[in-house]
Amino acid sequence: MNTLVQIQTKPPNDPEQIATERREFLRKCLMASPFLVGIVRVAAQQTGGNGDGVYHPEDHYYGMGVDVSKCIGCGRCADACKTENDVPRDPYYFRTWIERYVITTEGEVSVSSPNGGIEGFPATVSEKGILRTFFVPKLCNHCASPPCVQVCPVGATFLSRDGVVLVDKDYCIGCRYCIQACPYGARFLHPVTHTAEKCTFCYHRVRNGKVPACVEVCPTGARIFGDVRSMASPLTRFRRFNEIQVLKAHLNTEPKVYYANLDGEVS
Amino acid sequence: MLGAALIAARTYLIPKTFGELGHYRAAAVDANASRPMVYAGREDCGVCHDERAEQFSKARHQTLSCEVCHGAAAAHIESPSEHKPPAPRDRGYCPLCHGYNPSRPTGFPQIDPVSHNPGAPCIQCHDPHAPEPPRVPQECSACHAEIARTKTLSSHATLECTQCHQVNERHKVDPRASTPTKPAAREFCGQCHSSDAKAAPEIRRIDLSSHWPRYVCWQCHYSHYPEVR
Numbered sequence: 001m002n003t004l005v006q007i008q009t010k011p012p013n014d015p016e017q018i019a020t021e022r023r024e025f026l027r028k029c030l031m032a033s034p035f036l037v038g039i040v041r042v043a044a045q046q047t048g049g050n051g052d053g054v055y056h057p058e059d060h061y062y063g064m065g066v067d068v069s070k071c072i073g074c075g076r077c078a079d080a081c082k083t084e085n086d087v088p089r090d091p092y093y094f095r096t097w098i099e100r101y102v103i104t105t106e107g108e109v110s111v112s113s114p115n116g117g118i119e120g121f122p123a124t125v126s127e128k129g130i131l132r133t134f135f136v137p138k139l140c141n142h143c144a145s146p147p148c149v150q151v152c153p154v155g156a157t158f159l160s161r162d163g164v165v166l167v168d169k170d171y172c173i174g175c176r177y178c179i180q181a182c183p184y185g186a187r188f189l190h191p192v193t194h195t196a197e198k199c200t201f202c203y204h205r206v207r208n209g210k211v212p213a214c215v216e217v218c219p220t221g222a223r224i225f226g227d228v229r230s231m232a233s234p235l236t237r238f239r240r241f242n243e244i245q246v247l248k249a250h251l252n253t254e255p256k257v258y259y260a261n262l263d264g265e266v267s
Numbered sequence: 268m269l270g271a272a273l274i275a276a277r278t279y280l281i282p283k284t285f286g287e288l289g290h291y292r293a294a295a296v297d298a299n300a301s302r303p304m305v306y307a308g309r310e311d312c313g314v315c316h317d318e319r320a321e322q323f324s325k326a327r328h329q330t331l332s333c334e335v336c337h338g339a340a341a342a343h344i345e346s347p348s349e350h351k352p353p354a355p356r357d358r359g360y361c362p363l364c365h366g367y368n369p370s371r372p373t374g375f376p377q378i379d380p381v382s383h384n385p386g387a388p389c390i391q392c393h394d395p396h397a398p399e400p401p402r403v404p405q406e407c408s409a410c411h412a413e414i415a416r417t418k419t420l421s422s423h424a425t426l427e428c429t430q431c432h433q434v435n436e437r438h439k440v441d442p443r444a445s446t447p448t449k450p451a452a453r454e455f456c457g458q459c460h461s462s463d464a465k466a467a468p469e470i471r472r473i474d475l476s477s478h479w480p481r482y483v484c485w486q487c488h489y490s491h492y493p494e495v496r
Binding site (some may be wrong): 069075101203221 | 268295296301305364366368
């Protein structure tokens, strides 16, 4: 409004002066152009993320895709996870594991996961007729609305800016509340440190531009890792071309582990 | 006095970077990120083993990372002579993926480790790095083990797979690119099962014109284990 008034109160001068001012303006523009290009380039690098070689957590939002129809139940993911993250080898502690579902012709459902599937699964399944049977890889769903984070009394577990649910093991008091709160059974108490443990999407690898260890070793590409928000990520392609389900959607935890070809019996 | 005590307690009790990014210690993010890596990733293997990587990229195992079989190799990259990655040479390892298991997706190559050349190590016949696609499987059961086993128990046990399915050669190399056909018409099953078929008398017969005419037979009867009920 103010500028409008000024323009109105300052009537245009003679044409000669306007031409001089215009020339002056263009000259200044030309002189400033190298700086402008520089500024634009820096801005583009910062928004692009990797241009300056610095990791910007706010540019990422990680998730994982799991194609159930590609899982062969070899358990390499569960094994690699234990190696990568120094998870105790006892058969009670897993950051990721494989479950086998067997549905009999009578509709009976049984789920098994002997040592998380690391040594494979027995070939014999059921005395009764099998209607269908398949493997389902499980891990922390890195919920966008995580119940485990909500219940932590000290703020030792949190959703990072790049969408990964992490544990601050130096600050965790080992109260196990988060283990109770997780509807997916994805957490355990480390027997040595007595702090909560869980899948971190191999945060130390992801920050270095690598994929999580389970994704690295999956022989059939049943696990897909990527950026949920980026349109040019393998995960986005996976979500574009598959009918996607998440586990226990009714709990409104907003999981970021997306399942394709998931059977209705899986919970 | 009390206020001062509270301020002092707050400064002392609340850890340094707490609350910078949210209700947690911002330093915990870097603590999580600073763990050492144990698996190197297949790109790193290819830096030195470029010929092997090139050969491997054309093989049927091309979707595998080297570390699936050779184990975590970040230590090997740090000091190649000190840490040698192992290579599984016994029969125990390959069946983790290729041993028969009915829960595996159909079409995944599987063998029965008990009956398949017992005692011989897998690598004696199969090169895990082989650049060529495998020799065309002699039998459909190499990949479709679950179907083959089901069929042996059924009244269709003696029928060849090719009796009902036409298989393009390409299916054996790139299974999903060209899938085998299924009988398109009721009359195909009718060759044996229609009431006027010239076939063995013990074969069950049906009047094709009145028996659910809008369906192809296999839409109701699972042909690999036909149950009539």
